Amino acid sequence: MTRANRSRNLAESRKEILAAAFGEIFAHGFHATSIDAILEKTRLTKGALFHQFATKLDLGYAIVDEVIAPMTMARWVHPLASFENPVDGILHQLERNIGRAPQAALNLGCPVNNLIQEMANSDAGFQRRLHRVIERWIDGIEMHIERGQKSGHILKSVTARHVAEYVVMSHEGFFGIIKGLRDKRIFRSLLRSLEVYFAGLIPRTT
Amino acid sequence: MTRANRSRNLAESRKEILAAAFGEIFAHGFHATSIDAILEKTRLTKGALFHQFATKLDLGYAIVDEVIAPMTMARWVHPLASFENPVDGILHQLERNIGRAPQAALNLGCPVNNLIQEMANSDAGFQRRLHRVIERWIDGIEMHIERGQKSGHILKSVTARHVAEYVVMSHEGFFGIIKGLRDKRIFRSLLRSLEVYFAGLIPRTT
Numbered sequence: 001m002t003r004a005n006r007s008r009n010l011a012e013s014r015k016e017i018l019a020a021a022f023g024e025i026f027a028h029g030f031h032a033t034s035i036d037a038i039l040e041k042t043r044l045t046k047g048a049l050f051h052q053f054a055t056k057l058d059l060g061y062a063i064v065d066e067v068i069a070p071m072t073m074a075r076w077v078h079p080l081a082s083f084e085n086p087v088d089g090i091l092h093q094l095e096r097n098i099g100r101a102p103q104a105a106l107n108l109g110c111p112v113n114n115l116i117q118e119m120a121n122s123d124a125g126f127q128r129r130l131h132r133v134i135e136r137w138i139d140g141i142e143m144h145i146e147r148g149q150k151s152g153h154i155l156k157s158v159t160a161r162h163v164a165e166y167v168v169m170s171h172e173g174f175f176g177i178i179k180g181l182r183d184k185r186i187f188r189s190l191l192r193s194l195e196v197y198f199a200g201l202i203p204r205t206t
Numbered sequence: 207m208t209r210a211n212r213s214r215n216l217a218e219s220r221k222e223i224l225a226a227a228f229g230e231i232f233a234h235g236f237h238a239t240s241i242d243a244i245l246e247k248t249r250l251t252k253g254a255l256f257h258q259f260a261t262k263l264d265l266g267y268a269i270v271d272e273v274i275a276p277m278t279m280a281r282w283v284h285p286l287a288s289f290e291n292p293v294d295g296i297l298h299q300l301e302r303n304i305g306r307a308p309q310a311a312l313n314l315g316c317p318v319n320n321l322i323q324e325m326a327n328s329d330a331g332f333q334r335r336l337h338r339v340i341e342r343w344i345d346g347i348e349m350h351i352e353r354g355q356k357s358g359h360i361l362k363s364v365t366a367r368h369v370a371e372y373v374v375m376s377h378e379g380f381f382g383i384i385k386g387l388r389d390k391r392i393f394r395s396l397l398r399s400l401e402v403y404f405a406g407l408i409p410r411t412t
Contacts, residue, residue: 116385
C-alpha cells in the first residue's frame with residue numbers, strides 16, 4: 001500500500017469510528033457505551049480502533065472535538081448568515097432542528113447537553129472540550145447579534161454577549177425539557193415565549 | 207425488637223440509604239455510582255440495603271420519587287406562596303438557589319436535568335418518574351402564574367401553562383449551561399434576560 005493510500009485509509013477508518021461512536025454515545029451515554037458496541041457498527045477490528053484511539057476516553061474527546069463541535073456550529077450558527085435579521089435565523093433554525101425533528105431524535109436530547117450532564121463534572125478533559133464548544137457557540141451567536149444591532153434589527157442598548165448567552169441557554173433548556181417529557185408539543189409554547197423575549201430586544205418604531 | 211421499633215429502624219435506614227445514594231448519584235451519575243460506594247457513606251450492611259431495594263434500579267427510582275420530586279417542589283414551587291407577585295418569587299428563588307449557591311454545588315448541575323440527560327432515553331422507569339417530576343413542577347408554577355394573573359401582576363392574555371413551561375425550561379437551561387461552563391458568572395446575564403421576558407408579561411399601565 002502506498003503511503004498516500006495508507007493515510008487515506010486511516011482518515012476514512014477514523015471517520016467511520018467517530019461516526020459509529022458518536023451514534024452510540026448520543027443514544028446511550030458515554031459510560032453505557034462499550035468499545036465492542038461501537039465496533040459492531042463498523043467494519044473494523046479492535047486493533048484498527050486502538051491504533052487511532054488509545055483509550056475509550058481518547059475516543060470520547062475526539063468525538064467532542066471532531067464531531068460535536070463542528071456539528072453545533074453547522075446546525076446553529078453558520079446558517080444564520082443567510083438571514084438579514086439574525087433573530088429570524090435563530091427562530092428558523094429552532095423550527096428546523098427541533099420543531100421539524102422526529103420525536104425519536106428529540107428523545108436523544110442534545111449531544112452537547114447530554115455529555116455536559118454526564119461527564120463535565122467527573123472528567124476534566126471532557127469538561128474543557130465541552131466548555132470550548134459552548135464558548136464558540138456563544139461567540140458565533142454574539143457575532144450575529146452584533147450584526148443585527150448594526151443593521152437596526154436589535155436594540156443597540158442590549159449587550160450582544162448577554163443575548164447570545166441567553167439564546168444558547170434556551171437551546172439547552174429546550175432540548176432538556178423535551179427529552180424529559182418525551183413530548184415535543186411543548187416546543188410550540190416555548191418558541192412563542194422565546195419570541196416574547198426577542199420582542200423586548202426590538203427597537204420601537206416611533 | 208418491637209414491631210414499632212423495627213418499622214422505625216427500617217424507615218430510618220431507608221432515609222439514610224436514600225440520602226447517601228442521592229449524594230453519590232448527583233455527583234457522579236447513575237451508571238458511575240456503585241452500591242458499594244453508596245454503602246461506604248452509610249453505617250449499613252449490603253443486606254440492609256438489599257432488604258429495602260432489590261436492585262440498584264429500584265434504588266434509583268426511589269431517589270426520584272422520594273428525594274428529587276419533593277426537593278424540586280420545596281426549592282422552586284412552594285416558596286412562591288409567600289410572594290404577592292409570583293414573578294418576584296421566581297426571580298428570588300433563582301437568586302437564592304443559583305445566584306448564591308457555591309460554584310462547586312453548581313458544577314453538579316440540577317438533579318432532575320442530570321438524570322433526564324443520562325437515563326430518560328434508556329430506561330422507561332426513570333423516564334416515567336422524571337416526566338412526572340417535570341409535570342408537577344410545571345403544574346406548580348402554573349398555579350402561581352394564574353394567581354398572578356388574578357392579582358393583576360401578569361397579563362391575563364397569556365396562557366399560564368405556557369409561562370410555566372418556559373420558566374421550568376429556563377431553570378433546566380440555567381443549570382445546564384452553568385454546569386457546562388463551570389462558571390456561574392453567566393448567571394447574572396441570564397437572569398437579566400429572563401427579566402426581559404417577564405417584562406413582556408406585565409400589564410402596561412396606561
